[in-house]
Amino acid sequence: MLSPELRDAVVRLFDEKGLLEAVLHVRRGTGAGLAEADAAVRAVLHEAGRLPVSPRGETSVELLAVGPLGPSVVELLDYDAERYTGVPDGTKVITRLFDVYGNDEESRELAACLGADVWDFNTHALDPWRADLDALSRLAGGDDVLVRRFSKLRAAGFRFFFRVLPP
């Protein structure tokens, strides 16, 4: 359970900056993993009437990127830039860009934004230049952070992968 202060911050951040920022804020504040933070944020937003639709379905998917660390990408990864201090440029790093938990429809939408198909594994190694960035932004609730990260990592030569999580 989140503290009252954190709950207020979640609703405010969601209204101002979108879902991803709210989730990141909870992760920083609690040390929670992505799945936990995502679930906690959704619960708060649901209660606050911001996310009226509860997760549906059993499909959980993820967008991952792999590529070389460098000055242009260090602020786009999963953790604060300072945690990458001492890691040489060019080191291969992996980052999670977006997750969908237990929602068939949203999983399908994420795949479609990326030019992939949830259950066609031939499409999961993505061609990031085929992604529909406007649709991606809409899927993230108008959140520009996701699209900014995606385009900058793409420009830095990262490889992108769509993944269906194990049942």
Add this chain to the structure above:
Amino acid sequence: MGMSAEVLAIGPFHRGLLPFLDQPPERHATTREGAVLVVSVFRAPEGSTRSRELAACVGVEPWDFKSHAFDPRRADLGALRDFHAGYFRCEEHAKARAEHPCDACERACEAPVERFVRLRDAGFEFFFCPNG
């Protein structure tokens, strides 16, 4: 809520890997040889101690990002077997919540290490992913 961790592998599909992937074989009826997939190899969802143990098994430092894309030949297979020993139950025993493992339970515990070896030999690249 401490750290959790997962080891992921990314590499080319081939039919021989069907028993070791994240989804049942029937999901891969149309997957072509060479299609690049992400596979979950090991998971330590339950906290920092197990996550640190898993990191040690594969020769990485949990929070040293330069060690996370790791060379699978450096992993300690014996330590990985110990890490999973007694950890899984066969389907029947999982349902019955049985205390005492049978042979099938033991095979279930060996499965993750076999998956790792098969993916390694198929040329997959490996990543330790901390979460926390």
